Structures are given as structure tokens and as C-alpha cells.
Amino acid sequence: MTVAVPPAGRKPRLPRTPSAARLAPARRPDAAALTAALLGWYDRHRRVLPWRAPAGVRADPYAVWLSEIMLQQTTVKAVVPYFRTFTAAFPTVRDLAAAELDSVLRLWAGLGYYARARNLHACARAVAERHGGVFPGTVDALRALPGIGDYTANAIAAIAFDVPVVPIDGNVERVLTRLHALEEELPGGKPRLRALADALEPAGRAGDFAQALMDLGATICTPKSPACVLCPWSEPCAARRRGDPEGFPRKAPKKEGTLRRGAAFVAVRGDGAVLVRSRPEKGLLGGMTEVPTTAWSADFSPQNALDHAPGLDAVAPGWRRLPGVVTHVFTHFPLELFVFVAAVPAGVDAPAGTRWVAQGDIAGEAFPNVMRKVLAHAGIDPKPAPPDPSPRISKPKRSPR
């Protein structure tokens, strides 16, 4: 279905009479009216978040950038404690640039998508070196920095610099495809979505407008059971009028990955030290810490697992397989790990490419969650990955239905 998008700044003609209104074909909603309704709603219901400035105050670009990177494919609830930890450890982008990559990875551990942490560090250094420690205020300059794609460049430009652009994330995607009942499947329909976003009018409040769209998507226009009765755009929403808001956005089904298996080896010394190694910089869980494992493959069998773990038979005389398996689901494949444990005599050297981590340092290692599960399965408490999910943030809960 082809949808004509009116040029920004011009309103579609309104029908003259009520009867004409009823008979008229669906019209593009009036951009100025949409803006007024959305910003009015935002002024009453905006969420209070650690990286947001008070109403009427422009937010700190560093805080906006840091939060936007953390929020990529990640929930607000998960991000808040990490955001507090990072701003405490690195008050400015220069502090972050001066830090070792390894300390950044350690603080990031548990948040997922670890390439973000490496790009975060690289971006901080680029800002420090290329821009004198000050974030640039244009979409193009932001877009050129590591870890900043189309969405994030537009979000930072709008929120931190009030550049009149509309960032499109999952929330905005949902809100706009519903508002227009866009039939075209995503991601193919993204260019049309871009046109719909560009037809909106932030009216001099680009930052508020962008965050209003996201708050609307996060609290009202939710994927399941949207609260249309509370929505400022309820009246013009084509999907609601059609009685099927949940049906948007239209998406092509995605295929699932096949199960992989492997073995993980937990070698524990008498003093509590554990044998670990670092994963390669690139790829799955890049740069993170792990206990030695076999390769993970669809045809793995635990029978001769040690044959596929060179050097480990020399570390300890008796490897014992624990009952059960550790399961973990990555975005693109599920994983089952068989866990082997061994008590290692004092004085045994770590094989090439591995190292001993003292008992007290285990919590500080950059273990991804799958490895924390393995350690827990072996009876070792890896300590909570995320910082304390301490002070509550405002939660605009609505009554259950």
C-alpha cells in the first residue's frame, strides 16, 4: 500500500462538514496537532531517569551518549545500575578515555553485547582526541564515531543538542506503524517509516519530542496490550481504529538457531583459585573471561570431551563430570554445556593461554552470564554480575487489566 506523505509544514485539507468527515478516506494526521498532544502528554507523564535533565534543561551530552549506548537492545531497568556505576567511575568522557579497556569491560560485565563496551571506549578516545573532549553536536559528526549508528546519532543530536531530527528505535517504530497502520513489513518498510518520522514536527523541542515518543512506546504503546485509552494519540491512531494495535508493526518471521553443545572445565586449586582464559577480541563474547571449554558444536558428545581440551589432563589427575547441564540461549543459538570439575594440587602451572584467578578476584573478572552459570553449577559463587539495582526509578505502572 502506498502512502502519500504530506510535505512538512503543510496541513492536509480538512473536510467541510461532519458527514464529509465520516465519509472521507483515512487522512494523514495533522502534524501540529500530533505534536501538541504528544508534548502535552510528555510534560505530564515523562519518566524521571538518571540521565535525564529536569524539564526545560538540556541534558549533558556525555550522559545522553552513555545512556544511549547502554540502552541499545537493553531495558531501562537493566541499564540504571550500570549507568550509575559508570558515571561514578568515569565522571567525564575524558576519564573514560583515560581508562584501560579492561577496566571498562569489567564494569560492563553482565550487561551483554560486549562490542558496545569496546566501542564505548574507542568512542571516548575519539572524542577526546578528535574533538577535544567535547561531543560534536551534528548528526553526521556523531554518526562517524565508533558504536554510534543512525539511531544513536539522531537520538544524541535531538536530546543533547535539540537538533530537529526524529530518531527511530523499536519504540518509535511501533508507535508510528500503529499510528499509520503501516502494512509494509519491517525491516523492508524502513524507508517509508523514515518518511513518516520526518513528517512529524518536533516544534523546537526535538529532545523532548524524541523522548516523548520513546516514553509513549515504553509505557503506553507497548508490544502487548497497549493502553490505548491513556494514549494522547488514540484518536488519530489508525491501528486502534481498526481494532488491532497489537498487529503492528508487521514483521517477517525469523528462523531459529540449532542447538550447540560443549564441555566446560572448572579447575579449582586448594586455595580456591580457578583456571581461566580470555576469549578472542572479536566474535562471540569477545574479550570476556571464560573457563576453558571445548568448541561448541551441534554434534558434540561429552564422552571424550577431554580429548578436545588440550593440556587439561596435565592440570589434574581426575576430571569428574557433574550431573546435569548448563543451558544458555544466545540470540542466534541455544547452548548446552557439560561441566567437568577437578581439584588441582598446589603448584601446578597454568597451561599456555590460561591463568589462575585467585578466589577473591573471581567476582571482579569479566565473566559473561553463561560463565557465571557454569561456575555456579560447579559450586563456585561468582558473585552478582550487575551492580546493586539500588534506588528505585519512577515506574509509571498502570493498573492491571
Added chain:
DNA sequence: AACGCGTGGTC
């Protein structure tokens, strides 16, 4: 362009 890349919450 399609895929690789984590984790936690929700129903």
C-alpha cells in the same frame, strides 16, 4: 542485506 552479537523480563 542478512547475520552475529547477551541478557533479563514478560506472558
Added chain:
DNA sequence: TGACCAAGCGT
């Protein structure tokens, strides 16, 4: 309870 999803990016 497994499937789906959440403020995407890099290749």
C-alpha cells in the same frame, strides 16, 4: 514455559 522482545551496531 518457551517465544518474544528491549532506546541497534558492525560487517
